[in-house]
Amino acid sequence: MADRSFDPDRVLPCGRTDGMLLDFLADSAPVELSEHIPTCRFCQAELAELDSDWAQVRRTASLPIEPPHGLVERTLTAVRGVRGGHGAAPVELDQEGGKLRIAQQAVVLLTRRLCLELLAERPGVHLRGCVGDVDEVRVDLTIRYPLPAPELVEAIHRELTAALQAALGAGTPAVWVRVVDVAPPAIG
Template sequence: MSDRSFDPDRVLPCGRTLGVLLDFLADSAPTELTEHIQTCPHCQAALAELDADWAPVRRTARLPVESPHGLVERALRAVRGVRGGLGAAPVELTQKDGKLRIAQQAVVLLTRRLCLEILTGHPGVHLRGCVGDVDEVQVDLTVRYALPLPEEADAIQRELVAALREVLGAGAPGVLVRVVDVEPPGTR
């Protein structure tokens, strides 16, 4: 196989294709192919080249992959924020026909949704996490390097507080906006 490009339909001198040999390597070939390969120099040569070509891929696949720093903590914090605490009192909004109760989880999801909408007006700022309850919601942000951190965080907090008050009125939770990570310029 002097040509290093792979064509699964390429037919070897013995009549077998490279695609059939791949089936053999994947342990999904019929037993008669196994018997043929044991005596066929063409198939053996092609398999040796395929094996050599895939050796680096197999080595790489065996390498352990570490999860990014803080991934587990961020995922658990997000799940806790959406799942909420047991027995947490809902937000109650008085309406003309009675009271509307909004669960803690809905408050966190609403805050997250409003924050994502607000962040469309703040290029270089990304939502990292949103957790909390009906009393206070914590919003964690990632900000691109060189943006003015305190000013961005303060502006986003003001906009988010106003958006929550517009939807929930006096029942809006407090909002804590934190910058938890800074990205290098040119990412995303």
């Protein structure tokens, strides 16, 4: 792109603005502008510059992009975890005045939130996924090498189970914590 800055409010000698010409290029300009441009040397010159300036951007935008390895799987796992299965029975907690029903999606979201709070205190450990239902939840982690993965998994499992028991009591699901990826050591 050229070294000139773009100002959409810059007015051309014919009274049109650069912003109006961008609308024209995006096929969202009024008919009057479409009729004006073929007869206006100022608009034609500015459109030529805009076209030249944005040619590299258009070329880059048209390149196919491969998603990072595992992105689709991680996204689907997260969506399944939050969306949950159909027709699963909720957790029922006895309370004064009746029962409290907690949907499995809420159990997964609570587990995710509690896990993120625990991981905030542990640099180099990141949540990759959290799925499950009212019976059990699985937490997937990435741990940076050379952190002691077995000890971290055990501590996170213990603390997460305790936090869920504090929130859900007898309705606490079984908790599974596993390492699904190891990140390279931090540089520097």
